[in-house]
Every structure is written in structure tokens, then in C-alpha cells.
Amino acid sequence: MRIGVVVDNEFENDHRLQKEIRLLITEGHTVSVLCFDFGKAYKTYDSINVKRVKIPKKIKDLLVLLSTRFGLYEWFWEKHISNFIQEFQVDALHVHDLYMAKAGKRGINRSKFTIPLTLDLHENYPAAINSYQWATKGWRKLVVQPKKWYKKEEAYLNYADNLVVLSKSFKENLITRFPSLETTPFFVHPNMPDFESFQSFEKNDLVVDFESETPTLFYFGVVAQRRGIIDILPWIKxxxxGGKEFHTLIIGPVDKADKSEFYHLINQPILSKNITYIPWADVKFLPAYLKQITIGLAPFRVNEQHNSGVANKLFQYMYGEIPILATKCKAQKELIESANCGLLYECKQEFETQLSKLLDDKTLRQTLGANGKKKLLKLYELESDKQFLNIYNGHKIDSQNQ
Incomplete structure (x- = not known):
């Protein structure tokens, strides 16, 4: 099939999208991508047709800010999607994120092509946007109107012929809340890392400039209050x-709204001596970092967004045979308990107790880490991350029994 993929961003840094494209090409499909061009130097691809829409990043951000109240952003994408479908003569359209559903459907209608629309949900978007400080504070809240997405969600889901979700629990949640989706085919596609890429990174023997003489906690990803990493810094302090000896390595960009609090915390004397913060590192270095750390952190605040799926970092920790210390978000709790690959907490006291167990017991750490790698390999053997390929490979699946 000729599959058109649409993402309202650069697609190079979206590892979920890159992996999906690689899997589709491996299955023999032709993939064309419609994405943004923010004026950077981009690589070319022999195996993918890439159509880039040139736009200044600030203009794009402004259009997103106004998108809930005004329809300009959807009209913009409708027009470009229609032209994209016609140019590449695609047989199916695959758009990413809830807010692209209406533009995708209208783009198909405008093109006069009769093709199916697949909507790929990277997150529980209404819950996510209502957790972003940029969307919920001050005058922006009045412009963005994040709560409207709870009312728009069902209509946008119903624009799709197929839905791709992060977890079985998220699928069940959507069907429970929106009975109109009972006949819509669902395909679960978790955020598992790309084994082939990780193995190639390890073959390159990449070296990282980090070393600690004490056990090291590790957090990899966006630093923000909603991610919970800022919540646990006072507990780490x-x-x-109290005399515990360990180090904490944090890698990832800080949300603008949280920079002041984050830097204030990590610059306190005892934390500054025992925390290493790196604003960004290419994912190709991740396997090398995993060899230097002791415990992986997944401190996400428990909410609708984080209950919808398992963050990529948990699978990354499992790949590196690292025990996980995590909050009890539904999907990640189910994974950790089924794999017996980490410990869970709900409050400061439980965090301190569980972290102390892991710091004090090397055998426990090794057992949990090994369990995680074993579970991850089993998931790959079951090809649980490739279920979405059935949308395009012509297999009919009982979507309610997946």
C-alpha cells in the first residue's frame, strides 16, 4: 500500500513515528510523510517520500495556541493534507495525535479520494493539555481553552476508521467513556524502544562523559512538574x-514554566553535589548511559494522561536491565507488577522506603533488572508492538479481544 503519514512537527525526533515507518517499510509498504520544516538542514531519505511544509516555529506555536478557539490551524492542515494525498496518490492516511483527526478527515474529503483514516494517539490529549502549565496559566488559559478538549474528544475520535492507542487499558477507558467507539477497530501500539536501533548504538561503543562512585538514579526525558521529577527532588534531598549515599543523573529539557523551580532545587548545596543535570543527549547514547546507572526513575504524577500508556523510558530501563522505581500510574503499574521489574510508591514515605530497599540490596536490583529484560524480550517475541501493521496488511481482527 501507499501510506501517507502526517505529523504536525519535524518527524526526525519522534522515535515512535520513526519506528512505525521502519516497520511499515519492512512490510513492503511505500511511505510518504507530511511534516513541518522549521528552516533547519534536514537529511534526505532513499526509502521515504518526505513533504515538508515550511513555517517559522513561532508561527506554528501561535497557530497551536489559537487552535481550540479558531479553526485556522485545522484549515491549514486540511489544505496541505488534501494536496499531499493527491500528490502521492496514497491508499490510506495515518495521522498522529487527536487534534489532527478533523483536519485529516476533511483533507481526505477535499482530495476526493476514498481512503481510510487511522488516528494514532500518542497520549490522552485532553488530559495532557490540561496538565501543561503553558495552556492552563494566566491569559493563555482563556485563549487555549484546554477544558474544551474533553467535550471535543468523542467527535474527533469518531473521525477515524482505525484507532492506535498506547495500551489496552487506554482502549478500554475510551470504549467505556464513548460507547460510539465499540465498533471502531483498536490497535495497541506501546512505546517500546526500537531493538534494532539500540543494538546498533551498542555496536558503535559510544562513550559518555559520566561516572559516579555511588549508586546512581536516572531520569531521561522532559523535566516538568507533570512528570513528577520536580516533586521528588526534595525527597531525594x-x-x-539523612546519610544515604547516591547520585542522580537527569537528562532532558526543562519546561519553560518549571525552569525557575527546577534550577532553584538542584542548585541547593547538597543536591548540587549529588545531581548531574544534562539538558539534552541524543538517544543513541542511551545504552551507554544505562550501563552507568543503578535505578531508573518513572515518577509521573498519577492522572488520566499518565494512566493511558507506558512511557518509553520504562522500556528503555528494562532494555538496560535496570530496576525501576515508579508511581502507580495504571499502565506502568500493570507492566511493573506483571514483569516484577521494579518497586512502586504513592507518597514521600513510600518513596524513601522503596528507594532505600533498592540502594541497600544489590541482589534485589539485579533480580528486578533481569526480570525486566526477560519481560521485554517476551513482548518482542509476541510482536505486541507490531499490532498496528494489521491495519495495512489486510488482516481482520476482532478488535475487542486484543
């Missing part, structure tokens, strides 16, 4: 002041 208390443990250090």
Missing part, C-alpha cells in the same frame, strides 16, 4: 541529608 531529605535522604541525602
Amino acid at each position: 531529605a535522604l541525602l541529608e
